[in-house]
Amino acid sequence: MYSAADTRYDSMPYRRCGKSGLKLPAISFGLWHNFGHDTPHATKREMCHTAFDLGITHFDLANNYGPPPGSAEVAFGEILQSDFKPYRDEMIISSKAGYDMWSGPYGEWGSRKYLIASCDQSLKRMGLDYVDIFYSHRFDPETPLEETMMALDHIVRSGRALYVGISSYNAQRTREAHAILKELGTPCLIHQPSYNMLNRWVETDGLKDTLKELGIGSIAFVPLAQGLLTNKYLNGIPEGSRASQDKSLHPSVVQKAIESVKKLNDMAQARGQTLAQMAIAWVLRDGGITSALIGASKPSQIVDCVGAINNLEFTPEELAAIDAISEEKSINLWARSSE
Template structure:
């Protein structure tokens, strides 16, 4: 069946300038970390992606190792680009990353020039693209000189493989160092992608958001829903088909009785705001303008629709913010190492 994008796709989405660049991003972006691998029917991937674009989501976020199998999410998205999205490439921001394990041997992960450039070339081939809009260093490499990784990003832009570059999960100190190198090279850092949610606030403790503000770098918060914890999915326990039971990114021990009670209390606040818990969680991340866009994942199109309705109410009263802070004070559920210097999971 032939698909044509909705004429109304730009009517309701909010678009925010990314740092001090000329680029605007939708307040909500779609990540293809989960549900775009070989374990998901292609028709479902297509429905999720097309629904997102119809609702004004122009930014699609990938990485070399997204799957499962690693690379399969990019291959699937490449098929959608060749068919449904073919007329709309210039209306889209497509990003990819390199940093986590992708192929065997000493050149298949981290931040060397060889790995970064080879991975970018592989990503372009899988997606059938001449360039990506944004290419990221997916994580800080403690064993490779930061200059080497940033010079690789600079080369990727200068060679036409990407329009912009970004970094992901770097702490404030390393972000300053990376941004200074890129600025000197003449390829400024466009964007930073950290994990951030109501129950995962390492970026506040680290001062990262203030650093990005100061440096004029945009931000895209991944896991604003804490891998589904900040939705209605776990209000009554752990469903059999959830990530917590599938051995994916959410460990069942995070869903303790105490944490479930925190989630239920947050849900009560959301209900008073006439929002779903997911909508409130996304709005909270976007609340003060320091985060450019919130990166969501979805296992079905209706979840995308629910999340996009967040833009109808992004404002909080001081009383609501204080109540949320009090409710989540003891949560501190960081699914990833707060320090960019440590090894993290494949994401």
């Protein structure tokens, strides 16, 4: 029987999420990869235990996480029931809908029908009465934004979620979504964009400043560029990695960035950090991002990432050096979904 560590709240910083009453851990745990049928259930349990024991209270999912789609929520629901049931009120659990989930014209994007049906399916898979946060996973260019936001408002008012958010919306669409939700009386709590040293569209688009202006919290996914900003690729593309399988990380992206990554690793070592720790610290560096959303394939990676909280400060010289090294700052694999 799992018993959470008594020290779980001793070290992790918790940051207020925009202009809300909710605080999130500086580091959150995402179940996008490595939580489907291709990962042993015992490993999934151990990763969740490790995360929670280190003060990670936020677990982030989506309807299509797996593989296959839905399997991550099923697995997490089993772990909730077997291990985390006494701790439910200490946890922030989120899910999303927007990408292809089931056959036919109602199984993706941003319609009211899809979002509400998907939320119901997610709750059933996880065995929950509600999620803490429910997101529109991507902007739908063909559905009126009012319809998508009204669906989110209904999901809150019907008790299916406590808060709502959006993911990968650009600055303009974020302003529009925020205004609609504000008028409806269900504030936009949080935005989840991709953001890391090699992917800075939130800066060039103005999204980061927009979120601060509007009082919306933020949680950055892929702060490690899907493993690129770790020691995994320092000597090329290893067998079995995402890049070797062309699994959401194209080999050409790795080849283009590898020299920059090596130089960044040297900087991290000079700071007394691993590359992963420095990459996470950089995302969290100025308080503009509420939480960094990490993934993992084994518990030791979570431990390493959480070590980032021990040094979140950068000198102006270090930041300038990172800017000079990171020549691939325009990489954004999710550009289309933010339009």
